[in-house]
Amino acid sequence: MSDSIYYFIQQIANGLTIGSTYALIAIGYTMVYGIIGMINFAHGEVYMIGTYISFIVLAGLTMLGFDNVFIMVGLAMMVSIMIASAYGFTIEKVAYKPLRSSKRLIALISAIGMSIFLQNYIRLAQGSRDIAMPSLIQGGFLLGDPDGSHILISYMQVIIIVTTIICMAGLTLFISRSRMGRACRASAQDIGMTNLLGINSNNVIATTFIIGASLAAVAGTLLGMYYGVVNPYVGFIAGLKAFTAAVLGGIGSIPGAMLGGLLLGVSESLTAGYFTAEYKDVVAFSLLILILLFMPQGILGKPEVEKI
Amino acid sequence: MLALEKVHTHYGPIEALKGVSLNVEKGEIVTLIGANGAGKSTLLMTVCGDPRASSGTITWKNEDITQTETAKIMRSGLAVVPEGRRVFSAMTVEENLAMGGFFNNTNYDERMEHVLELFPRLKERFSQRAGTMSGGEQQMLAIGRALMSNPELLILDEPSLGLAPIIINQIFEIIEMLRGEGTTIFLVEQNANQALRLADRGYVLEHGKIVLEDTGQNLLVNEDVRKAYLGG
Numbered sequence A: 001m002s003d004s005i006y007y008f009i010q011q012i013a014n015g016l017t018i019g020s021t022y023a024l025i026a027i028g029y030t031m032v033y034g035i036i037g038m039i040n041f042a043h044g045e046v047y048m049i050g051t052y053i054s055f056i057v058l059a060g061l062t063m064l065g066f067d068n069v070f071i072m073v074g075l076a077m078m079v080s081i082m083i084a085s086a087y088g089f090t091i092e093k094v095a096y097k098p099l100r101s102s103k104r105l106i107a108l109i110s111a112i113g114m115s116i117f118l119q120n121y122i123r124l125a126q127g128s129r130d131i132a133m134p135s136l137i138q139g140g141f142l143l144g145d146p147d148g149s150h151i152l153i154s155y156m157q158v159i160i161i162v163t164t165i166i167c168m169a170g171l172t173l174f175i176s177r178s179r180m181g182r183a184c185r186a187s188a189q190d191i192g193m194t195n196l197l198g199i200n201s202n203n204v205i206a207t208t209f210i211i212g213a214s215l216a217a218v219a220g221t222l223l224g225m226y227y228g229v230v231n232p233y234v235g236f237i238a239g240l241k242a243f244t245a246a247v248l249g250g251i252g253s254i255p256g257a258m259l260g261g262l263l264l265g266v267s268e269s270l271t272a273g274y275f276t277a278e279y280k281d282v283v284a285f286s287l288l289i290l291i292l293l294f295m296p297q298g299i300l301g302k303p304e305v306e307k308i
Numbered sequence B: 001m002l003a004l005e006k007v008h009t010h011y012g013p014i015e016a017l018k019g020v021s022l023n024v025e026k027g028e029i030v031t032l033i034g035a036n037g038a039g040k041s042t043l044l045m046t047v048c049g050d051p052r053a054s055s056g057t058i059t060w061k062n063e064d065i066t067q068t069e070t071a072k073i074m075r076s077g078l079a080v081v082p083e084g085r086r087v088f089s090a091m092t093v094e095e096n097l098a099m100g101g102f103f104n105n106t107n108y109d110e111r112m113e114h115v116l117e118l119f120p121r122l123k124e125r126f127s128q129r130a131g132t133m134s135g136g137e138q139q140m141l142a143i144g145r146a147l148m149s150n151p152e153l154l155i156l157d158e159p160s161l162g163l164a165p166i167i168i169n170q171i172f173e174i175i176e177m178l179r180g181e182g183t184t185i186f187l188v189e190q191n192a193n194q195a196l197r198l199a200d201r202g203y204v205l206e207h208g209k210i211v212l213e214d215t216g217q218n219l220l221v222n223e224d225v226r227k228a229y230l231g232g
């Protein structure tokens, strides 16, 4: 195989890695939108908080002398999921639920306010500088000639992709098979009717926020370890990327969020690999503008239905 | 069993119900007739708390439910087949029925079997998506879904709308059968003739007010009712 093919495959692998995490975060946007028709702009902040929590837990476990990385990462992820879920749940109760019957724009402003509040709250609590973490999982699979052209897939990349696949499979099973998952799908179509069947829509809405926050926490743990740094602003950029992914795939559609995440990750990584890394973020936002202009329903989305 | 006392309902500035009082007793079929826009659907939905009455009281099984939240009302033995069916079109027949039995898991299998007996068509279409079914099939599904919660009172809003006469007859037969099983029925029908023949009692609603109340038989022969609602 020639050099250029190795290089191309490497970019794709990198893109799928990042794209997986975008997809995980995008689920939170798309599910909430599907059910209550609003963009939860504070979702990126939940991801950011999830990243901090896992950093804190990992640092704590290292200090306590733990050395099994799998147990450490597993614990960090679990604690992060629990705390991020609590945030997701509380954000909905405090900032959105009281506004449920008011205009969409008002809830949107509340969401942006919540986002600013959380960002600054973490900035005050943790400082605004980068916090770095030594990489716990090193090494990877090397394909090709170590001294010449080769592809390097790090173990961390493998962990990210495998964990994402497990989460997405779990989510798909939950949505398609479980009682609550069915109630979520029904609510996405007609939440008033689910109420008329005796199902408390507050529980369904709370469930979507908890699922979204949990997946954001998983993404936070993984991406935090991959990049090795966190600061109070990572939620803004990751949130925007994941939002782009959700819109690209078709907001409201769960498979769409998965697809959109992967597509965005790969486009970014190809741009970085063949042009310049500086244009990476430009890709995401140009893409967002283009889709909103020419294909607002996204790839797998339904034509826009006005939500109340 | 169900009683409304001077109930008013507003949509913003519009007053759709202007002091409605009526009652439905256990085991009865009660029908509500009235012109388009008279407020029939509003009345049925107000019982379910969606929209909520702006004043007056609604009593269900000796309990004031005027301010009770919709989901809780619907878990207390009431079920509704709303106007326009509102089946979950992206979900299968089975899933739609399961949604109807969501909160009440006792005898789930028996009730499912019972509903499929009442509507053999639903059995044939068990794993078909509701959105791809015909209007009549969707209407049967909406009724089946409501029955999955084993309601004491079944509220039906124009179950025959847009259906072929043969299907309409089937639906009326099923309503009669349900009464035989002890289900109380509160029915709104465009097809006033057929509804009054079936009903024990009927109310006539005009511009948000009850203007007449009598037995089904008497209303059928009432001169004004004949002129206004039964085509002369």
Ligand SMILES: Nc1ncnc2c1ncn2[C@@H]1O[C@H](COP(=O)(O)OP(=O)(O)OP(=O)(O)O)[C@@H](O)[C@H]1O
Pocket (backbone or CB within 6 Å): B011, B014, B016, B034, B035, B036, B037, B038, B039, B040, B041, B042, B043, B083
């Ligand atoms: N969601 C709503 N918002 C505002 N006004 C409404 C709403 N729903 C109904 N109305 C108004 O309330 C009045 C009663 O409507 P309703 O649907 O109860 O009539 P109906 O008797 O069921 O008519 P139909 O026979 O056409 O179904 C109408 O004037 C209608 O325009």
Ligand SMILES: [Mg+2]
Pocket (backbone or CB within 6 Å): B040, B041, B042, B083, B157
């Ligand atoms: Mg109506």
